[in-house]
Amino acid sequence: MMIVKMNEGHVKAVAELEKICFSDPWSENSVASELKNKLALWLVEEDEGRVAGYIGSQTCGDESDVMNVAVHPDFRRLGIAETLVNALVEELSAIGSRCLTLEVRASNVPAISLYEKLGFAEVGRRKNYYRNPREDALIMRKEWEI
Numbered sequence: 001m002m003i004v005k006m007n008e009g010h011v012k013a014v015a016e017l018e019k020i021c022f023s024d025p026w027s028e029n030s031v032a033s034e035l036k037n038k039l040a041l042w043l044v045e046e047d048e049g050r051v052a053g054y055i056g057s058q059t060c061g062d063e064s065d066v067m068n069v070a071v072h073p074d075f076r077r078l079g080i081a082e083t084l085v086n087a088l089v090e091e092l093s094a095i096g097s098r099c100l101t102l103e104v105r106a107s108n109v110p111a112i113s114l115y116e117k118l119g120f121a122e123v124g125r126r127k128n129y130y131r132n133p134r135e136d137a138l139i140m141r142k143e144w145e146i
Contacts, residue, residue, distance in 0.1 A: 001045055001046065001047045001052060001080075002045070002046055003043050003044070003045050003046075003083065003084065003087045004043070004044055005041070005042065005043060005044075006034070006035065006042035006043065006044045006054065006056070007035070008032070008035065010044045010051055010054070011028060011031050011032045011035070012028060013050070014042075014044065014051060014054050015027065015028035015031045017051060017053075017054065017070050017072055018031065018068070018070065020070075020072065020073065021070040021071075022068070022070070023130075023131070023133070024130070024131055024132055026068065034056060034067070037058065039058040039059055039060060040056065040057065040058050040067075041056070041057050041058075041059065041064075041088070041091060041092065041095075042054060042055065042056035042057070042067075043055050043056075043084055043087055043088055043091065045071075045075075045080050045083065045084055047075065050072075051072065052071065052072055052074075052075040052078075052080055053069070053070060053071035053072060053075060053080040053081060053084055054068075054069070054070060054084070055068070055069040055081075055084040055085060055087075055088050056068050056069070057088055057092065057100070059092060059095065059097050062096055062097050062098045062146070063097065063098070063099050063101070064092045064097040064099065064100045064101070065100070065101050065102065066088075066100060066101070066102035066103075069081060069084060069085065071084075081111075081114060082114060082117075082118065085114075085115075085118055086118065088100070089142070093144060093146055096146055097146070098143060098144060098145070098146050099141060099142060099143040099144070100120075100141070100142050101123075101139060101140070101141045102115070102120070102139075102140050102141075103126060103129060103137035103138070103139055103140075104137060104138050104140060105130055105135050105136075105137060105138075106125070106135060106136045106137065106138050107135060112138065112140075115140050115142075116140075118142065119142045120140040120141060120142045121140065121141060121142075122138050122139065122140055123139050123140065123141045124138075124139035125137065125138055125139065126139060
């Protein structure tokens with residue numbers, strides 16, 4: 001497996017993974033638009049040409065936000081999400097970002113545990129942030145020295 005920057009060849013598979021993993025998925029057009037967004041950085045973990053997972057971010061100044069992170073069900077429990085988050089932090093550090101913020105469903109205990117393991121801390125809550133089903137989001141943040 002290897003991590004690469006998302007390109008046009010990944011868009012369809014990333015959009016399909018959105019449908020598999022999220023109740024309110026990004027469209028293929030929305031994913032494709034990130035390739036033209038100067039604030040965006042999306043990484044894909046490939047396994048023999050197949051998208052095993054991805055993480056997307058946007059950066060403004062020295063602060064970055066995770067747009068989405070997902071791992072295909074066939075590749076879960078292999079450390080891919082952890083690898084993707086760590087690779088993103090490394091890439092963001094190299095371009096001068098000093099922190100990464102994300103939202104996660106309050107009920108998503110496995111994801112919250114992973115983020116805490118990686119140095120994220122809860123800094124707030126967004127009431128009714130998610131739809132289908134409606135649920136609060138925890139706001140988590142990781143900071144580092146550049």
